[in-house]
Amino acid sequence: MRSGLRLRNQKDFAAGVIYIVAGAAFALGALNYRIGEASRMGPGWFPFAIGILLTLVGFATLYNGLRKSAAVERIKRPHPSTIAWVLGAVVLFGLLLQPMGMVLSLLVLVLVSSRASHEFTWTGALLNAIALTVFSMLVFIWGIDLQIPLWPAFMQ
Known part of the structure; x- marks a missing residue:
């Protein structure tokens, strides 16, 4: 009788490894900045916390595959x-962001990348693009006040 863990779900195992590597990289990279403490957080606090959480999710996902x-x-x-x-x-998004603005660039990003799926539908891609654009505007434009144009210069 063999005991121990066996790899049953390669997808979960591989995703777990990727999460662990990415999370550890973020956490270690954050150590180059001042972490601070809970009452006075430094610039490294958030990426360190996200890195640790991503690593923990990675271990849980990896274990789920076993x-x-x-x-x-x-x-x-x-x-x-x-x-x-x-x-x-992704390349198109990077090239279009400054001249076309965030809204149109995200629309292109989602529509083009959605073509990679065999489950692609125009309705699903458009709804996804709208949701991603609204979320990105809330977080990046109004939340942390990034200076990214929303629309092309000729539309402002």
Whole structure:
């Protein structure tokens, strides 16, 4: 009788590893800034806390892929076209942000990257773009007051 953990869900295991690596990188990177304390938080406090939380989520996800009751799932080989759609969307967003503004750039980002999914629908992509744009405006424009143009210069 063998005991111990066996890899049953490759997707959860791989996602857990990615979360752990990203979370640890954020937490370690945050140590280059003053952390402060809870009553007087420094610039490193938030990225350090997010890094720790992401690492903890990673360990939970990784463990979920090892449980006996986990669904057996294998990682499929990614299609080059899927990678190209997603990377192309990110590059387009970066190129369009200043001249076209955040609203139109996010619309392009979501619509182009959505083409990578075999479950793509125009309705779903547009609803996702609207939700992401509203959220981004709330957080980045009105929340932390980033100086990003919302619209192209000719529309302001």
